[in-house]
Amino acid sequence: MTAAAGQAVMVGLGSARNLPVVRIAAQEAAAHGRSLHLVHAFDWAAAFAADTVAAPRDEAEDLIARANDLARDVEPELTVTGEIVEGPRVPVLLRRSERAFLLAVGDGGMATCADCVPADAPAVQLAARASCPVLVVRREPPPQGPVLVGVDGSPSSNRALEWALECAGRRNARLLALRVTEQDEDDDEVKRQLTEVVGRYAGRHPEVPTECHTIRGDPGGVLVEQSRSAQVAMVAARGDEPGRGMLGAVAQSLLYHAPSPVIVVRGMTDTAAQGA
Structure with a gap:
């Protein structure tokens, strides 16, 4: 980034x-x-x-x-x-x-x-x-919870992950990386992929405690629910949604419904992850 x-x-x-x-x-x-x-x-x-x-x-x-x-x-x-x-x-x-x-x-x-x-x-x-x-x-102050970021494996979500790690480090907060899975996906394989990508980007921020979770369900709904205990939620403007416009469905769900502040990550230049 x-x-x-x-x-x-x-x-x-x-x-x-x-x-x-x-x-x-x-x-x-x-x-x-x-x-x-x-x-x-x-x-x-x-x-x-x-x-x-x-x-x-x-x-x-x-x-x-x-x-x-x-x-x-x-x-x-x-x-x-x-x-x-x-x-x-x-x-x-x-x-x-x-x-x-x-x-x-x-x-x-x-x-x-x-x-x-x-x-x-x-x-x-x-x-x-x-x-x-x-x-x-938002008008109401958020709780002092983790920095939440949605990761779907797309390059744009990796940029959101990089931004989230930097913000978590500067806030002295832990990072919660979340991947929402579909019915036909192998949860263990998806968790492995999520852990791997978070590990690559987290190499620059060893001071940040990280958690990786996979949850089955609707991506927007799951992230909105998880944002209730987050100090800020981060998402790419458009992740793995090639058919969407300038703002993806997940980003829209967070903007309209998340009680926490939301950072929509866009306009950033990606940098190579450590070990990539």
């Missing part, structure tokens, strides 16, 4: 409801030795619909200032920058993601009311189209 050294963790700020995202993003930036960059997309159409044009701009500047103060309270040594960019939120964040290490956004209420959130919700669009990994933060 490679990313440019100067790339920042970026936060998409829509409103004050996104301030909890800043707290988690600041911790993530500090853990990875990255700076934090706050971005608010300013909508002129909404500004002209307000009582005064100046009020929405003032509110945007106040939001950036509050987020900056919060990030520094969480991580006093963190370098924090911010900007207000004119344009619709999703296109603005997609452009900025081209030079970001990680994009953090709120979930728009998906975890508590998935049926209320449209398929074109900003978090879904960004997870499907961003040029970097996307962290979708």
Whole structure:
């Protein structure tokens, strides 16, 4: 997994409801030795619909200032920058993601009311189209459980595994690698394959305790259930699903239903696993 050294963790700020995202993003930036960059997309159409044009701009500047103060309270040594960019939120964040290490956004209420959130919700669009990994933060804080990653043997899931191992190491957490099997698969052989691939990538992170489990069932449903005790769940944007679009069924299930924060891993360059 490679990313440019100067790339920042970026936060998409829509409103004050996104301030909890800043707290988690600041911790993530500090853990990875990255700076934090706050971005608010300013909508002129909404500004002209307000009582005064100046009020929405003032509110945007106040939001950036509050987020900056919060990030520094969480991580006093963190370098924090911010900007207000004119344009619709999703296109603005997609452009900025081209030079970001990680994009953090709120979930728009998906975890508590998935049926209320449209398929074109900003978090879904960004997870499907961003040029970097996307962290979708929930409104409720997660438990201090393991870092969960879904592995299906595809190259993209191996990149998610690599990212998960690095994150687990920086969080001082254990890694739970999960492979969901189908009825016609040999569980023992699948467990052997999972253990082997985790062992190859874990060679760079000997400090991370790892667990490998195989469970028979629906991949999305199994991962959502396992995420209830995880501090974060990680999945490739699209794993072993060549017929899917930009966001696979498993990633969609986690985005809409997992109670934990979810990192959709995309836009990363794979690196050779140790011993591969």
